[in-house]
Amino acid sequence: MIPSVFTYKRAGSAEEACDLAAEYGEDAKYLAGGHSLLPLMKLRLAAPEVIIDLSALRDLSYVTDQGSYVAIGALTRHHDVEHSDLLAREVPLLAHAAGQVGDPQIRHRGTIGGSVAHADPASDLPAVLLALDATLVARGTDGAREIGIGEFFQGLFETVLEPGELLTEIRVPKPPAAGWSFQKFTQRAIDWAIVGVAVQGNHVALVNMGGTPLRATTVEAALADGASTADAAAHAADGTSAAADIRASREYREHLARVLVSRALTEAGTRA
Amino acid sequence: MDSDPRGTESEQSVKVDLTVNGKDITADVEDRMLLVHFLRDVADLTATNVGCDTTSCGACTVLLDGESVKSCTVLAAQASGHEITTVEGLASNGTMHPVQQAFHEQHGLQCGFCTPGMVMAIVSLLKENPHPTEEQVRTGLEGNLCRCTGYHNIVRAALAASEMSAEVSS
Numbered sequence: 001m002i003p004s005v006f007t008y009k010r011a012g013s014a015e016e017a018c019d020l021a022a023e024y025g026e027d028a029k030y031l032a033g034g035h036s037l038l039p040l041m042k043l044r045l046a047a048p049e050v051i052i053d054l055s056a057l058r059d060l061s062y063v064t065d066q067g068s069y070v071a072i073g074a075l076t077r078h079h080d081v082e083h084s085d086l087l088a089r090e091v092p093l094l095a096h097a098a099g100q101v102g103d104p105q106i107r108h109r110g111t112i113g114g115s116v117a118h119a120d121p122a123s124d125l126p127a128v129l130l131a132l133d134a135t136l137v138a139r140g141t142d143g144a145r146e147i148g149i150g151e152f153f154q155g156l157f158e159t160v161l162e163p164g165e166l167l168t169e170i171r172v173p174k175p176p177a178a179g180w181s182f183q184k185f186t187q188r189a190i191d192w193a194i195v196g197v198a199v200q201g202n203h204v205a206l207v208n209m210g211g212t213p214l215r216a217t218t219v220e221a222a223l224a225d226g227a228s229t230a231d232a233a234a235h236a237a238d239g240t241s242a243a244a245d246i247r248a249s250r251e252y253r254e255h256l257a258r259v260l261v262s263r264a265l266t267e268a269g270t271r272a
Numbered sequence: 273m274d275s276d277p278r279g280t281e282s283e284q285s286v287k288v289d290l291t292v293n294g295k296d297i298t299a300d301v302e303d304r305m306l307l308v309h310f311l312r313d314v315a316d317l318t319a320t321n322v323g324c325d326t327t328s329c330g331a332c333t334v335l336l337d338g339e340s341v342k343s344c345t346v347l348a349a350q351a352s353g354h355e356i357t358t359v360e361g362l363a364s365n366g367t368m369h370p371v372q373q374a375f376h377e378q379h380g381l382q383c384g385f386c387t388p389g390m391v392m393a394i395v396s397l398l399k400e401n402p403h404p405t406e407e408q409v410r411t412g413l414e415g416n417l418c419r420c421t422g423y424h425n426i427v428r429a430a431l432a433a434s435e436m437s438a439e440v441s442s
Contacts, residue, residue, distance in 0.1 A: 001325050001326075002304060002306070003304045004304070005303070005304060006303060006304055007284055007303055008284075008286050008303035008304075008349045009338055017348070031347075031350070032334065034345060034346065034347070034350065035327065035345055035440075036326075038346075038347070039326060039327050039345060042325070042344075042345075043326075043337070050345075051303070053347075053349065055348055056414060079339075102327075103330070103413070103414040103415025103416075104332060104340060104393070104396070104397065104412055104414070104415055105333055105340045105341050105342045105393070105415045106327065106342070106415065107344065108336070108339045108340060108341050108396075109341055110365075169282060180440070189414040190414055190415060203382050231350070248333075
């Protein structure tokens with residue numbers, strides 16, 4: 001399978017990438033690691049006319065300690081997030097979850113910023129970053145802005161990024177509460193999660209339970225009211241809109257959400 | 273209708289300059305050409321197989337700057353300026369690489385279709401973790417499928433190669 005014809009452009013800098021994206025507008029897509037976009041292009045589910053390759057922007061690959069938060073360059077690969085000593089120490093949920101994305105080959109190419117900007121609700125890291133209350137930094141031709149991750153995802157593959165804006169950094173606050181867990185249910189190791197759950201302290205986020213990654217707000221409220229793990233987890237599917245597809249019915253996903261939230265809260269409790 | 277499904281006849285072309293198994297290869301190819309087709313059709317190295325073509329099976333695994341990648345999901349243009357190693361580039365002076373030797377000794381293949389990708393995935397795995405446990409080998413090969421289901425001997429080969437490398441370096 002081969003993508004439709006497109007024009008390939010390699011950006012030499014973030015500035016050049018933004019300029020190219022502004023020039024070509026809706027016809028253009030950024031290409032980071034390419035492990036979400038290229039498969040869609042091969043299946044002809046996506047057919048951008050211009051591809052702006054970001055792989056030369058090496059200066060957007062880093063993990064640095066900024067005191068209250070860890071700054072991660074958008075083009076940092078899953079493999080490098082997984083093996084970051086700083087993240088293993090300060091944000092172990094993220095390092096662990098990055099090691100659960102796809103398989104080793106995919107983690108050698110895929111990037112954290114690509115995963116977030118792609119906004120697939122079945123992806124692991126958007127929900128993990130939602131549980132971590134991350135802040136995203138995007139730059140456009142008019143300068144940079146910060147976006148809270150809670151406002152970032154608008155729908156399936158849809159974000160608040162404007163054409164021409166480039167996600168450059170993910171800022172992950174050092175979690176005040178230690179307990180964490182990441183649960184992912186798949187048929188095969190390399191598959192997308194049928195359902196996934198990320199827990200950090202009293203934050204609970206869901207993978208693949210709607211058009212965007214979701215906070216399980218009813219579970220969080222129940223926990224805040226002192227509910228037991230089992231009672232809180234019973235609310236895991238409240239307010240969700242899981243799809244039915246070849247892998248699972250909506251009812252099955254709702255069941256999985258309750259089971260996985262329960263497991264996640266229990267595991268997080270052992271780490272608190 | 274697209275003229276050539278592999279994109280070897282181009283209307284829209286990009287210059288790609290790769291080092292493949294130590295040899296520089298420069299070619300003008302269609303922008304959308306995938307690395308696996310560059311290797312097979314331009315570099316004429318046909319050991320790298322196209323299996324599922326959906327980033328699942330790992331039959332097309334090669335090393336990009338020493339790390340395993342699925343060459344069906346990398347554009348040739350993305351790889352420009354980088355070093356690629358295919359299974360043809362592993363042996364030196366007629367001596368098999370320890371992973372190849374281990375596949376031979378442990379009978380790590382049945383039909384052989386997944387083998388080039390398996391070998392490259394294991395070379396990358398052992399580079400990152402020279403002494404993996406059996407479980408680490410099994411999780412480290414999650415990106416490679418063997419439709420003969422010959423996993424036991426493949427895992428044995430990876431562990432044997434790890435021991436061989438330890439003997440060589442000690």
